[in-house]
Amino acid sequence: MSSSAPSAAPPRQGGPRPSPPVVSLRSSRPRYGEKILYAGLVLAAGVSILTTVGIVLSLIFPAIRFFQEVSIGEFLTGTSWTPRFADKSYGVLPLITGTMWTTAIALAVSVPMGLGAAIYLSEYAAPRVRKTLKPVLELLAGVPSVVYGLFAVTFVGPVILQGVFGINVGTFSVLAAGLVLGVMIIPTVASLAEDAMSAVPRSLREASYGLGANRMRTVLRVVFPAAISGIAASIVLALSRAVGETMIVAMAAGGQARMVGSATEEGQTMTGFIAATAMGESVQGTLAYNTLFAVGLTLFVITLLINLISIKLVNKFREVY
Amino acid sequence: MTTSTVEPTEQPRRLVAAANGDRDLTSLVFLVLLWGCLAFGIFSLAVLLFNTAMEGAGRLDAQLFTNYTSQLRPESAGARAAIFGSLLVMLTTAALSIPLGVAAASYLEEFASRENKFAQLVELNVQNLAAVPAIIYGMLAAGFAVLIGLPRNTVLAGAIALALLILPVIIVSTREALRAVPREIRQGSLALGASPMQTLLRQTLPAAIPGIATGTILALSRAVGEAAPLLLLGGLVFVRFDPNGLLSGFTTMPIQIFDWAGRPQVAFQELAAAASIVLLGLLLAMNALAIIIRNKFSSQR
Numbered sequence: 001m002s003s004s005a006p007s008a009a010p011p012r013q014g015g016p017r018p019s020p021p022v023v024s025l026r027s028s029r030p031r032y033g034e035k036i037l038y039a040g041l042v043l044a045a046g047v048s049i050l051t052t053v054g055i056v057l058s059l060i061f062p063a064i065r066f067f068q069e070v071s072i073g074e075f076l077t078g079t080s081w082t083p084r085f086a087d088k089s090y091g092v093l094p095l096i097t098g099t100m101w102t103t104a105i106a107l108a109v110s111v112p113m114g115l116g117a118a119i120y121l122s123e124y125a126a127p128r129v130r131k132t133l134k135p136v137l138e139l140l141a142g143v144p145s146v147v148y149g150l151f152a153v154t155f156v157g158p159v160i161l162q163g164v165f166g167i168n169v170g171t172f173s174v175l176a177a178g179l180v181l182g183v184m185i186i187p188t189v190a191s192l193a194e195d196a197m198s199a200v201p202r203s204l205r206e207a208s209y210g211l212g213a214n215r216m217r218t219v220l221r222v223v224f225p226a227a228i229s230g231i232a233a234s235i236v237l238a239l240s241r242a243v244g245e246t247m248i249v250a251m252a253a254g255g256q257a258r259m260v261g262s263a264t265e266e267g268q269t270m271t272g273f274i275a276a277t278a279m280g281e282s283v284q285g286t287l288a289y290n291t292l293f294a295v296g297l298t299l300f301v302i303t304l305l306i307n308l309i310s311i312k313l314v315n316k317f318r319e320v321y
Numbered sequence: 322m323t324t325s326t327v328e329p330t331e332q333p334r335r336l337v338a339a340a341n342g343d344r345d346l347t348s349l350v351f352l353v354l355l356w357g358c359l360a361f362g363i364f365s366l367a368v369l370l371f372n373t374a375m376e377g378a379g380r381l382d383a384q385l386f387t388n389y390t391s392q393l394r395p396e397s398a399g400a401r402a403a404i405f406g407s408l409l410v411m412l413t414t415a416a417l418s419i420p421l422g423v424a425a426a427s428y429l430e431e432f433a434s435r436e437n438k439f440a441q442l443v444e445l446n447v448q449n450l451a452a453v454p455a456i457i458y459g460m461l462a463a464g465f466a467v468l469i470g471l472p473r474n475t476v477l478a479g480a481i482a483l484a485l486l487i488l489p490v491i492i493v494s495t496r497e498a499l500r501a502v503p504r505e506i507r508q509g510s511l512a513l514g515a516s517p518m519q520t521l522l523r524q525t526l527p528a529a530i531p532g533i534a535t536g537t538i539l540a541l542s543r544a545v546g547e548a549a550p551l552l553l554l555g556g557l558v559f560v561r562f563d564p565n566g567l568l569s570g571f572t573t574m575p576i577q578i579f580d581w582a583g584r585p586q587v588a589f590q591e592l593a594a595a596a597s598i599v600l601l602g603l604l605l606a607m608n609a610l611a612i613i614i615r616n617k618f619s620s621q622r
Contacts, residue, residue, distance in 0.1 A: 034518040044424030048446040058464025116358025144546030146575040216348040244454025246549035
């Protein structure tokens, strides 16, 4: 059978059919509906970029108006924050020290507790135990922060700190706020650290056991170092959560912005200031309103830096194995 | 005829050989410490729930659900406006965030190549936005509302803030659900002549629905419990009416709890604890629903 000309092949009976003259893998008719749908998907993905741009723009314009009235130098180095007093001063350092205190206390709770729980769940717990206890632990992250705030004010401060430990704290203290904040972010540390340790290849553990190391030694000398970038990422993420958490510190840390000198004092954090001032129905365009956004911008820049470090670490630990 | 001696590769057995090495004192102390860490977290949760239940039990009555809040009479004040507000905001948030999140995740997972610069930028943004403080989203929504001339304290503005807040969570969990759909389903569909978009809409997405539902419900439960972004919208604290539309004023359960907890009278603290029980009950129900969907799905596989 000779090869027929590509055009005008009449239908014939019997014998193998010739292949169609023009072979196209594309669909025969354009699918405009699909193109529109695809554009919709791309746009939806673009929303996340728009959100970042929107955040920057919505923070930066009021902040610029703020810095037209208050110099950046005074804002960043001043040690007195009294925007609501007659004698106003706009030094953000008291708010930053407040945030540092609550964050440090929170990390002092959540990092050891979270890592310990992660090691237990990843290396020691039987699969069934892990399957039950992990969701229970993660419920800690699901409790609303206002409920934690109420818990800090009505129970941790007066009953635990004053009653059980006899520490002389007032109604509000960075200690109570920080402790409760730390409990809230335990699952943040534990989940990511456990993922990182579970991703360490079994062969490394087998080699360690084969050399005669017991489980503790294997965990501390082999698994932990191998998972270190994921563990670091979990701590950095917890840091970012602690810096940005609002309701607990707004309810339990107190409303006075001052340079906090000890854990039993009260102090205001950046987020606490934003929450307290926003409650007061500030009018747009006023200096008080712009102050919110100047503090918000400071908070955003700080957490952005922390997040970028955390993203770098996470991507690194994903690459290793 | 000999049977193959190679065992089929099943689940690898747990390593137990070294368990006998955990007999010296240091190892035991270490193990007890690890136990303590886990127990501390779970114990804290138990104390938190128990304490909230004890403090609020006295005011967990019908008035809590039927009455509006009050400045002067905490003994008969209720969270009616807040309960309706939370439900309406949750529905609006879901309507905004689920289509956007699922669409964005479908693009990233099914269409974008790894080298695509736009997709890389989107991924970096999603990773960063997931850790941006919640209160910043309130500033975004407030700024946006002012820009388009909308009053700030509306259901729509609140829902936009919360939808953007949980969008990264929905995107990440939808991508995981899509990734769990076997490749063979896509290949079979494509081999039968379906276009990639038809494959996504008729095969991949329906197969991923249980996973997407689980992740979405968990994300929504986070939105329901969140108060910080809504504070920035202003005027939400003392609301004595039911929200009646997207542009209506509103308040939500967490805001109401925050307001009551900050008042000096003990009766208001009790009221805050009672409202916390209601909120926790709602969130627990949502979490349970998510777990049921996940378990039902994983037993089918």
